[in-house]
Amino acid sequence: MDFNQPPGGSSMSSAQRDQLMDQVKQQIALANAQELLQKMSEKCFKKCIHKPGTSLDSSEQKCVAMCMDRYMDAWNLVSRAYSNRLQRERHG
Structure with a gap:
């Protein structure tokens, strides 16, 4: 397959x-940025939010901020x- 030739021949x-x-x-x-945000959100939510509710208390907010940092x-x-x-591998 020649990637320099698109379908149609030109x-x-x-x-x-x-x-x-x-x-x-x-x-x-x-795609990498979206995956990073998703993984970070999942991991920090699991670590910091023990009783999900309608809002975060101050300790949860601090935990999430520190976790994300x-x-x-x-x-x-x-x-x-x-x-x-x-x-290094390219130049080595």
Whole structure:
């Protein structure tokens, strides 16, 4: 299968391929962000909300805020480590 040849037989220009790749990257980034938010919400809800009701009390609010902060810190740390490893493997 030749990805440079779209169905119909006409070839894509370099600019069209770059634009398509940018769109794919944006879609992947959006999917990753949605998954991150979903997982963070699930985990922090489980950890912090023991008796669900119509509102959060102050201790639940603090717990959720701290949980989300820690989750984002951990996610950023892992992302940086993964990115650094990929760069080392490409240049190594």
